[in-house]
Amino acid sequence: DIQMTQSPSSLSASVGDRVTITCRASQSVDSWLAWYQQRPGKAPKLLIHKASILESGVPSRFSGSGSGTEFTLTISSLQPDDFATYHCQHYDTYPWTFGQGTKVEIK
Amino acid sequence: EVLLVESGGGLVQPGGSLRLSCTASGFIFGSFPMNWVRQAPGGGLQWVSYISSTATNIIRYADSVKGRFTVSRDNDKNSLFLQMDSLRAGDTAVYYCARESTHSFDIWGQGTMVTVSS
Numbered sequence: 001d002i003q004m005t006q007s008p009s010s011l012s013a014s015v016g017d018r019v020t021i022t023c024r025a026s027q028s029v030d031s032w033l034a035w036y037q038q039r040p041g042k043a044p045k046l047l048i049h050k051a052s053i054l055e056s057g058v059p060s061r062f063s064g065s066g067s068g069t070e071f072t073l074t075i076s077s078l079q080p081d082d083f084a085t086y087h088c089q090h091y092d093t094y095p096w097t098f099g100q101g102t103k104v105e106i107k
Numbered sequence: 108e109v110l111l112v113e114s115g116g117g118l119v120q121p122g123g124s125l126r127l128s129c130t131a132s133g134f135i136f137g138s139f140p141m142n143w144v145r146q147a148p149g150g151g152l153q154w155v156s157y158i159s160s161t162a163t164n165i166i167r168y169a170d171s172v173k174g175r176f177t178v179s180r181d182n183d184k185n186s187l188f189l190q191m192d193s194l195r196a197g198d199t200a201v202y203y204c205a206r207e208s209t210h211s212f213d214i215w216g217q218g219t220m221v222t223v224s225s
Contacts, residue, residue: 034211036152043203043215044152050209087152091210095169098152 002026002090006099012107019075021102023088028068032092035064035073038101039084047086048073078104109133109214111204116219123194123223129187129204129216137161137182140207143189145200146218155202156189171197194223 003026013019023033031051036044046055048064051071061076075082083106088099115127129141143155156178159165166178177190187204199222205212 032210036212043217044212045215046211046213049211049213055213089152089154089211094157094167096154098154100151 001095002029002092002097004088004090004097004099006086006088006102008102009100010103010105012105013078014107015078015080017078017107019078019082019104021073021086021088021104023066023071023073023099025069025071025090025092029090029092031067032090033064033066033071034089034091035062036087036089037082037084038087044087075104109206111206111214111216113202113204113216113219116202116221118222118224119194120225121195121223124190124192125194125221127189127191127202127204127219127221129189131185131187131206134206134214136180136185141180141187142205142207142212143178143187144203144205144212144215145198145221146203147197147200150200153200157207158187191221194221196223199223 005024007022033051035048038044047058052064063074065072085101085103087101110132113129119125140159142157145155146152157167158178175193179188201218201220203218204216206214
């Protein structure tokens with residue numbers, strides 16, 4: 001199975017900060033990577049697919065980049081709604097696997 | 108509005124069974140592959156099962172549930188199911204159904220909690 005490792009596991013940041021989360025795959029997944037946002041007690045929400053394609057309705061302060069084994073999710077200017085847990089997921093080969101999540105907390 | 112609503116979760120003893128349902132509305136259900144994804148308390152997300160849209164009839168499972176869980180769908184009733192047998196404590200989780208589009212999960216239900224405990 002392809003292992004997905006996110007870093008950091010958690011971070012504290014302030015409104016307006018630029019935030020970057022990294023996701024590393026144990027082997028190449030090409031660009032077959034998605035990012036999800038999950039607020040407490042809620043279902044995940046798809047933000048980005050194919051590493052860098054923003055879902056309709058997702059604010060442009062979110063962006064994704066990378067290919068192969070290293071990917072990043074960037075929030076250019078953190079807003080109050082963005083405090084949540086972020087998950088990466090590959091869909092290169094089965095089984096599809098997720099990273100362990102990165103919790104973004106208020107500083 | 109595009110919506111997925113799960114039901115059927117609850118408390119079950121180890122070795123027992125449960126059948127989860129997911130009812131879809133607001134889109135052509137039969138045109139989309141569907142998945143089950145679970146999340147243990149305080150844990151990360153784990154993909155559980157995939158079922159293709161009507162045409163190709165492909166089913167896949169995570170190794171941890173293969174032989175114990177069975178996924179099915181009834182496109183006439185816009186419904187997805189997960190029959191879970193021989194349940195273990197490690198199956199305790201919130202179970203989400205999720206619509207697949209471009210191989211990622213673009214629509215999720217609100218989840219249903221399954222607790223396996225004596």
